[in-house]
Amino acid sequence: MTxxxxxxxxxxxxLLGAIALVFLALRAGNMSSFSFAPTYQVQAHFDNLGGLxxxxxxxxxxxxxxxxxxxxxxxQRYQAVVTLDLESKYEFPADSSISILTSGLLGEQYIGITPxxxxxxxxxxxxxxxxxxxxxxxxxxxxFLYSSAGSQx
Amino acid sequence: MTSPxxxxxxxxxxxxxxxxxxxxxxxxxxAILARSGTAVSRLRLVTQQVHFIGNHSLLIIAVSGLFVxxxxxxxxxxxxxxxxxxxxxxxxxxxxLTRELGPVVTALLFAGRAGTSLTAEIGxxxxxxxxxxxxxxxxxxxxxxxxxxxxxxVIALPILxxxxxxVGIIGGWVVGVMLIGVDPGAFWSQMQEGVDVVNDVxxxxxxxxxxxxxxxxxxxxxxxxxxxxxxGVSRATTRTVVNxxxxxxxxxxxxxALMFGN
Numbered sequence: 001m002t003x004x005x006x007x008x009x010x011x012x013x014x015l016l017g018a019i020a021l022v023f024l025a026l027r028a029g030n031m032s033s034f035s036f037a038p039t040y041q042v043q044a045h046f047d048n049l050g051g052l053x054x055x056x057x058x059x060x061x062x063x064x065x066x067x068x069x070x071x072x073x074x075x076q077r078y079q080a081v082v083t084l085d086l087e088s089k090y091e092f093p094a095d096s097s098i099s100i101l102t103s104g105l106l107g108e109q110y111i112g113i114t115p116x117x118x119x120x121x122x123x124x125x126x127x128x129x130x131x132x133x134x135x136x137x138x139x140x141x142x143x144f145l146y147s148s149a150g151s152q153x
Numbered sequence: 154m155t156s157p158x159x160x161x162x163x164x165x166x167x168x169x170x171x172x173x174x175x176x177x178x179x180x181x182x183x184a185i186l187a188r189s190g191t192a193v194s195r196l197r198l199v200t201q202q203v204h205f206i207g208n209h210s211l212l213i214i215a216v217s218g219l220f221v222x223x224x225x226x227x228x229x230x231x232x233x234x235x236x237x238x239x240x241x242x243x244x245x246x247x248x249x250l251t252r253e254l255g256p257v258v259t260a261l262l263f264a265g266r267a268g269t270s271l272t273a274e275i276g277x278x279x280x281x282x283x284x285x286x287x288x289x290x291x292x293x294x295x296x297x298x299x300x301x302x303x304x305x306x307v308i309a310l311p312i313l314x315x316x317x318x319x320v321g322i323i324g325g326w327v328v329g330v331m332l333i334g335v336d337p338g339a340f341w342s343q344m345q346e347g348v349d350v351v352n353d354v355x356x357x358x359x360x361x362x363x364x365x366x367x368x369x370x371x372x373x374x375x376x377x378x379x380x381x382x383x384x385g386v387s388r389a390t391t392r393t394v395v396n397x398x399x400x401x402x403x404x405x406x407x408x409x410a411l412m413f414g415n
Contacts, residue, residue: 003197006200006201006204007200009204009208010200010204010207010208013203013207013208013211013309013312014203014308016211017312019319020312020315020316021315021354021358023319024251024315024318024348024354025350027341027345028348029251029348029350029354030345030346030349031350
C-alpha cells in the first residue's frame, strides 16, 4: 500500500475515535448541560442542606436558571453556605426566597427560587436572606410520631 | 519424591525467576520510554503501526461492541422492567459501557487481535535473526522496532475503546428503542442526566490508555524475550494473551476501586 493511502486510513481512524469521544461526551454524557453563558454568584445560608450536592440545578418555576457551584460551612454562624451560579440573563428581585426541594419522593435535591417583589435585583456577590432548609424525611417522621403520641394524652 | 529441602529451594528458585522476569520487563519498559523520541522524529513508523494495529482491529471491535450493546439492551430491559423503570435502560447501557465494558472488553479483544500479532512478529524477527542483523548494521532494534509499535498501541486502544462504547450505545438504542419500544426521549435524557463527562467518560478513557500501555508492553516483552524457535514463538504468543488478560482484569479492579470507590 502506498504511503498516502496508509496516511489516509490512519487519519480516518483517528477521526473516528474523535467522533466517538465527542458522541460519548455530548450525546451520552452531560457535556451539553455545561452552559458557558455568563453567570453571577450569590450566596445563601442554610440550617440544613440535606443531600444537596455541588452542580445540583437551581430552578425557578421548574426551569433551570443556574447551578450550585460550591458548598461550605461557616464556623461563625454554624450554618451551611451555598454558592450559586445564576445565569446573567435571569435576574431575580433582591428579596427572592430560595428553598431546597426534592424531585419526586426520593429523587435528587435541587434549589428552587421563588421571586420576591423588590425593585432592586440580586447582584454579583450578594446574599439571599430568605432561605428554607431541606426537608429531612427522618425529622418529619419523628415530629409526626411525637405529635401523634402527644395527642393521645 | 522430593525432600522438603528440595521443595523449599524449588520455591525459592521460582520466586527468584519471577522477580528477575519482572525486573527484565521493567528494564525493557524504561528502555522503550527512554528511546521514545524516535516516535516523534520518525512519525511515519508510528502511523504505519497504527494502521496495522488499529485500523485492522476496527471491524472486530465495532462488531463486538454492537453485539455487546444488543445484549445489554435485552438483559437490561429484562431486569429493569421488573421494577417498572424501563426508561433507565439508556443510563444502564451507557454507564456500563463507558465505565467498564468499553475499556475492558476492547483491551481483551485487542490483546487477542493485535497483541498476539505483535508478539509473533517480533518473535519471528528474532528467530530469523533480523534483530541481530539490525544491531550489526548499528540500527537500534528497540528504537526501530519496539518504540513505534508501543506508541501505536497506546494511541490505538483508546480510540478503539471509544468506538466500542459508541457502537455499543447505538446497539442498545437499536434493541431498546427500535425493537422493544422504550421511549426514545426518556432513553437519551436519562442517559445524559446520569453520565458525567469527567467521572464516567474521562475515567473510562484513562482506563483505556492504561490498558493500551499494559497490553502493548506485555506483547512486546513476550516477543522480545521469546526463544528463537517455532515452539518459543508459540509459547510467547500464548503468554501474551494470558498475561495481558490477567493484567487487564487486575488493573481494572484497582482503577475502578480508585476512581469510583470514594
